[in-house]
Amino acid sequence: MTLQCDNVDFAHGERPALHSVNACFEQGQFSVILGPNGAGKSTLLACLAGLLKPDSGSARLDGRDVSSLPVADRAKMIGLLPQGAETHWAISVQALVALGRYPHRTGLGLSKQDRSAITDALNATGTSSYAMRTVTELSGGERARVLMARVLAGEPQWILADEPLANLDPGYQIDMLTLLRKQADSGKGVVAVLHDLHHAVRYANHVVLLHRGTIFAQGDMSSVITSANLAAVYGIDAQLFTDEKGLKQLLIHGKIAP
Amino acid sequence: MTARWITPALILLTAGAFMLSLMAGKVWIWPTAWLADDANGWIFLELRLPRALLGLAIGAILGLSGAVLQGYLRNPLADPTVLGVSSSAALGGVTAIFLGLNTIPLGLFGSAMLGAGISILLLLTLARGGGPLGFILGGMVLSTLAASFTAFLISISPNPFATSEIVNWLMGALTDRLMEDAVKALPLMAIGAALLLTTGKALDALTIGEDGARSIGVDMARLRWIIIFGVGLSIGASVAVSGVVGFVGLIIPHVIRGLYGEQPSVILLPSALGGALLTLTADSLVRLTPGPSEIRLGIAMAVLGAPFFLFLLSKKRKQAA
Numbered sequence: 150m151t152l153q154c155d156n157v158d159f160a161h162g163e164r165p166a167l168h169s170v171n172a173c174f175e176q177g178q179f180s181v182i183l184g185p186n187g188a189g190k191s192t193l194l195a196c197l198a199g200l201l202k203p204d205s206g207s208a209r210l211d212g213r214d215v216s217s218l219p220v221a222d223r224a225k226m227i228g229l230l231p232q233g234a235e236t237h238w239a240i241s242v243q244a245l246v247a248l249g250r251y252p253h254r255t256g257l258g259l260s261k262q263d264r265s266a267i268t269d270a271l272n273a274t275g276t277s278s279y280a281m282r283t284v285t286e287l288s289g290g291e292r293a294r295v296l297m298a299r300v301l302a303g304e305p306q307w308i309l310a311d312e313p314l315a316n317l318d319p320g321y322q323i324d325m326l327t328l329l330r331k332q333a334d335s336g337k338g339v340v341a342v343l344h345d346l347h348h349a350v351r352y353a354n355h356v357v358l359l360h361r362g363t364i365f366a367q368g369d370m371s372s373v374i375t376s377a378n379l380a381a382v383y384g385i386d387a388q389l390f391t392d393e394k395g396l397k398q399l400l401i402h403g404k405i406a407p
Numbered sequence: 408m409t410a411r412w413i414t415p416a417l418i419l420l421t422a423g424a425f426m427l428s429l430m431a432g433k434v435w436i437w438p439t440a441w442l443a444d445d446a447n448g449w450i451f452l453e454l455r456l457p458r459a460l461l462g463l464a465i466g467a468i469l470g471l472s473g474a475v476l477q478g479y480l481r482n483p484l485a486d487p488t489v490l491g492v493s494s495s496a497a498l499g500g501v502t503a504i505f506l507g508l509n510t511i512p513l514g515l516f517g518s519a520m521l522g523a524g525i526s527i528l529l530l531l532t533l534a535r536g537g538g539p540l541g542f543i544l545g546g547m548v549l550s551t552l553a554a555s556f557t558a559f560l561i562s563i564s565p566n567p568f569a570t571s572e573i574v575n576w577l578m579g580a581l582t583d584r585l586m587e588d589a590v591k592a593l594p595l596m597a598i599g600a601a602l603l604l605t606t607g608k609a610l611d612a613l614t615i616g617e618d619g620a621r622s623i624g625v626d627m628a629r630l631r632w633i634i635i636f637g638v639g640l641s642i643g644a645s646v647a648v649s650g651v652v653g654f655v656g657l658i659i660p661h662v663i664r665g666l667y668g669e670q671p672s673v674i675l676l677p678s679a680l681g682g683a684l685l686t687l688t689a690d691s692l693v694r695l696t697p698g699p700s701e702i703r704l705g706i707a708m709a710v711l712g713a714p715f716f717l718f719l720l721s722k723k724r725k726q727a728a
Contacts, residue, residue, distance in 0.1 A: 224624030235616035238669035
């Protein structure tokens with residue numbers, strides 16, 4: 150199963166955001182979309198999620214155009230964790246997570262299947278202990294996990310996350326990354342937009358590096374995150390290495406003078 | 408958690424307020440005299456019954472559409488007037504009075520509904536493609552435009568009699584509404600309410616923002632369409648028969664949230680009940696005020712509503728602190 154972009158062009162009004170983007174994501178991998186601010190990361194993710202329709206080209210899920218899939222089918226297969234962790238009303242955690250069942254629900258109430266998916270999602274994110282609390286009472290870290298539980302409750306084959314680590318403390322960031330990693334290991338496709346290169350190299354195994362709306366490089370971590378690529382895209386002097394525990398780490402020395 | 412007695416209590420109170428509205432007035436008419444073949448029986452059938460029915464329906468519509476719009480715009484300050492439908496329907500009504508069309512059957516009602524209909528079409532065009540922001544901006548533009556045209560008509564109105572009739576009508580009242588008014592307005596309100604009641608699940612989904620809602624399969628264009636038609640038909644019809652009655656749509660969803668929690672789908676029906684309860688009660692009270700003429704319902708509602716709203720706000724601020 151693959152989620153891919155074929156020759157995607159997209160402009161926000163007059164401002165071009167993506168140009169001839171070809172990218173391919175596979176299930177069982179934790180993919181990250183990297184690139185400096187304004188490189189088109191979120192736009193690319195929104196195209197993959199079917200929220201934006203490319204001006205030309207297409208996003209394809211197993212060969213089928215995402216933007217022409219029936220809305221409910223798309224929603225069942227692709228789960229999106231949007232940017233910003235919005236929760237507008239003080240509803241219960243239970244009710245929020247139940248929103249993940251929206252594309253599956255037919256009647257008024259929740260089916261047995263819906264309930265078990267919600268329970269599983271709460272358990273997987275370690276949030277079952279506050280299922281009865283109100284989302285607005287939660288800390289930022291707790292809320293991020295609950296919102297992820299909402300995505301998991303839909304049992305999507307693909308999980309797309311736009312800046313899932315924003316505003317989280319390091320401990321919660323690691324929780325979130327571990328959770329995404331686990332989902333990828335269990336065979337789901339995970340695609341996340343990240344800003345933090347250190348975390349990206351540690352947890353992801355596939356990278357799409359965007360630069361000014363085009364793909365600069367894509368592939369496995371060590372082939373894409375090279376000192377030359379980081380210098381060209383981010384203007385930083387950095388080096389990927391493997392630490393004494395065998396983990397990938399990125400050492401950033403500083404900015405390269407323009 | 409919601410206590411079990413709240414919904415039955417709300418239903419009972421609303422039923423009680425409906426009964427009160429049937430009985431209360433300069434002349435009290437007890438249920439035993441309702442079907443009598445005399446003046447009281449006539450007052451009951453021709454004046455009280457339509458007035459109570461309209462109070463019930465208009466209150467319910469105001470509460471319901473307030474709850475839907477606050478949920479859709481995720482803004483607790485939204486109310487049915489933000490769409491500009493009320494002002495446009497009011498402009499339609501004022502135009503009818505200005506041109507003297509209110510003397511012919513369906514003149515005022517038809518003209519007000521025409522105003523509402525035009526505003527629905529304009530809204531659909533103005534808000535196309537945009538999210539709630541485009542919707543609210545479109546509504547504000549419409550509402551300002553309609554209000555200034557209304558002011559213009561009042562200012563050039565040739566005789567003081569027409570002016571006072573316009574101003575009176577604009578203030579909102581259920582006084583002297585007849586069964587034929589109810590018969591015209593109720594079906595449109597029922598269709599609008601039925602449309603609005605289907606939005607609950609989508610409004611819940613908007614709790615996680617527009618992108619979140621779209622990603623789980625909410626069709627935003629369809630939702631906008633349903634809300635514009637639902638609010639347009641029901642509020643348009645309510646303004647056409649009663650003028651602009653404010654505050655109910657703004658306040659009721661707040662009160663209901665305090666009782667039921669904030670989940671948008673949960674507060675829809677209770678908001679309708681609450682709106683009906685408040686409107687029926689207020690309309691009964693204005694009838695009982697001493698003096699030759701009644702206080703207008705719209706004015707009474709604002710006088711009651713504004714301090715109550717301030718009270719709610721200060722309570723909320725204390726909770727937040």
